[in-house]
Amino acid sequence: MDFEVCYEHVPISQDEEELNAAIAHYRQVLRLNPEHADAHNNLGVAYHCQGEVELSIAEYKEALMITPEHADAHNNLGAAYYGRNDVDLAVMEFETALKIDSSLVQPHYNLGIAFKAKGRLDLALAELRKVANLDPEEADTYYYLGEIYSAQGRVGDAIESYRRFTELAPSEDAALILEVHGRIEQLKVRDFIDPDLHMNGAVAV
Numbered sequence: 128m129d130f131e132v133c134y135e136h137v138p139i140s141q142d143e144e145e146l147n148a149a150i151a152h153y154r155q156v157l158r159l160n161p162e163h164a165d166a167h168n169n170l171g172v173a174y175h176c177q178g179e180v181e182l183s184i185a186e187y188k189e190a191l192m193i194t195p196e197h198a199d200a201h202n203n204l205g206a207a208y209y210g211r212n213d214v215d216l217a218v219m220e221f222e223t224a225l226k227i228d229s230s231l232v233q234p235h236y237n238l239g240i241a242f243k244a245k246g247r248l249d250l251a252l253a254e255l256r257k258v259a260n261l262d263p264e265e266a267d268t269y270y271y272l273g274e275i276y277s278a279q280g281r282v283g284d285a286i287e288s289y290r291r292f293t294e295l296a297p298s299e300d301a302a303l304i305l306e307v308h309g310r311i312e313q314l315k316v317r318d319f320i321d322p323d324l325h326m327n328g329a330v331a332v
Contacts, residue, residue: 141176149173164194171203175210183207198227202234209241217241232261236268248275266295270307282314289314 153170156163171186187204190197205220218241224234239254252275258268269292276285289307296304 143177146173146176150177162193164190164197164200167193168197168200168203171200171207175203175207180207180210196227198224198231198234201227202231202237205234205237205241209237209244214241214244218245230261232258232265235261236265239268239271243271243275248278251275252279264295266292266297266300269295270303273307273310277310277314282317286311286314 150170150173153166153173156166157170160166167186167190171183171190174180174186175183184204184207187200187207190200191204194200201220201224205217205224208214208220209217218238221234221238221241224231225238235254235257239251239258242248242251242254252272255268255272255275258265259272262268269288273285273288273292276282276288289311293304293307293311
């Protein structure tokens with residue numbers, strides 16, 4: 128399973144037929160009320176789910192023209208930018224969403240993933256820790272925490288995070304769970320070879 132940046136929205140099916148129905152519905156809503164910010168946002172999400180990133184960006188921007196403080200639309204716009212590898216623009220949108228509402232989980236998560244992509248591991252770690260506090264049952268968070276701790280040479284923290292992931296991940300992620308168990312065993316070996324690894328930040332080869 129590949130983890131992707133997520134976005135905050137009302138539930139929309141990934142089924143193509145249902146996505147087309149959702150798009151038709153939100154278009155109809157907008158014909159009746161072109162100033163309906165939530166409809167623009169949700170239409171953007173439906174386009175996003177179809178892989179129509181540029182169309183989704185246009186709808187999120189429409190939502191924000193109507194309601195500049197629409198935190199979900201900022202977060203979703205950031206996710207769309209991230210999807211086309213505009214990571215700096217994505218970070219700006221995630222940060223804007225959090226300025227509007229710092230209690231939202233997804234912008235913290237997305238910001239953590241974006242910082243990780245930029246190699247800003249300390250910043251990524253700070254955001255993902257916030258997510259773990261806000262939503263301690265979200266498995267993906269612990270997967271990424273494990274990756275960051277491992278990259279930093281913090282073996283004990285990496286093992287603990289990976290273990291938490293394996294406890295929380297759904298059964299359909301069985302292949303990834305098995306892979307993570309393998310990583311845990313590798314980290315145990317690394318820690319045995321150099322028990323001070325988590326303290327000195329060295330990287331075992």
